[in-house]
Amino acid sequence: MDPRLEANRSNWDDRVAIHTRSRFYDVNGWLDSSPGPSPEEIEALGDVTGLDIIHLQCHFGMDTLNWARAGANVTGVDFSPAAVKAAVELAERAGLAERSTFICSDVYDAPNAVAGQHFDIVYVSLGALCWLPDVASWGSVVARLLGPGGRLYIHDVHPFAAAFDDGGDQVEFSYFEETDRPMVFDQDTTYTDGAKLSSTTTYEWNHSLGEIVSSLLSNGLVLDSLLEHDWTVFQQFPWLIEGTGGRRVIPAGRPRIPLTFTMLAHRPN
Ligand SMILES: C[S@@+](CC[C@H](N)C(=O)[O-])C[C@H]1O[C@@H](n2cnc3c(N)ncnc32)[C@H](O)[C@@H]1O
Structure with a gap:
């Protein structure tokens, strides 16, 4: 494995134990309230009963399992063994094990990891694309995972916002993809409350909105909507x-910039 992805994987392995105990994710509250997908997700994808959904970079499976609650058969893929183990346990605790499968795989190997299975929906949720050095190859993975008529839904951090420094005051990083020049961070904290990390170095990549859209169009997908939030x-x-x-x-009073985006695309029949 690329040593930069290896470092990221150690960091994510470390984060799992912290995240599953955090107030941010509030696993017990999630088990009690049994949420489904968000209203925006339901509006975009409609009734998913009986559909096959694959969630790329599923972390410990909360977002994935929301779709199982809505009646879909879900497959979550993540390269962190700790995340996949926690996702399997969470599915058991939520009573959703029968409708869910979790696979440990790098995103780029996902089509092989699912043995060529095609899905009705490829789903990607916040904090995913920045971990991938090459968004064009990601587009090819999405196209290979979708069956004819299958749809991609992604809600992720906007690359414009990701180009800013921690204070959100100045542009510090490239807006465009630079596979050989990742953003390198050394941080012993994560985005949730909780203990300190021991694997602290991460490598991240920005991908411009144009590069993300092009990665899908050049792999034969059709763009249905693109919203900036x-x-x-x-x-x-x-x-x-x-x-x-x-x-x-x-x-109020601060310039409005895009912080996240949502994109819907489909593979033609
Ligand atoms: C920010 S988390 C996704 C969070 C998810 N939206 C949630 O809130 O549960 C990013 C995930 O991407 C995974 N990841 C990072 N790089 C990956 C790669 N190359 N292949 C597969 N998974 C990867 C990490 O292990 C982590 O679980």
């Missing part, structure tokens, strides 16, 4: 304030 769901910048429904929003 001035909200996110974590404290990406210190000046974000709490909005409704757990969102973090830009305070």
Whole structure:
């Protein structure tokens, strides 16, 4: 494995034990409240009963299992063995094990890891693409995982916001993909509350919105919608304030910039 991805994997292995115990993810609250997908996700994808959904970079499976609650058969893929183990345990605890499968694999190997199976929906949720050095290859993976008529739904951090420094005041990183020049961080904290990390070095990559869209179009997908949002769901910048429904929003008086984006695309029949 690419040593940069190896370092990222150690870091994510480390984060799992912290995240599953964090107030941020609130696993017990999630088990009690049994949520389904978000209203925006349901509006975009409609009734998923009986559909096969693959969640790329599923972490410990909360977002994945929300779709199982909505009636889909879900497959979660993540390269962190600790994340996959925690996801399997969470599925058991949530009573959703029968409708869920979790596989330990790098995203780029996902089509092999599922032995060529095709899915109705490829789903990707916040904090995914920045971990991938090459978004064009990701587009090819998405196209190979979708059956004819299958759809991609992605909600992720906007690359414009990702180009800013920690304070959210100045552009520090490239907006465009630079596979050989990753953003290198050395941080002993994660985005949730909880203990310190021991594997602290990570490598991340920005991909411009144009590069993300092109990765899909050049692999034969059709773009159905692309929305840019001035909200996110974590404290990406210190000046974000709490909005409704757990969102973090830009305070009045500050320039509005895109913080996340949602894209819907499909593979033609
Ligand atoms: C920010 S988390 C996704 C979080 C998810 N939206 C959630 O809240 O549960 C990113 C995930 O990507 C996974 N990941 C990073 N690089 C990967 C790769 N190359 N292949 C597969 N999974 C990867 C990490 O292990 C981690 O679980």
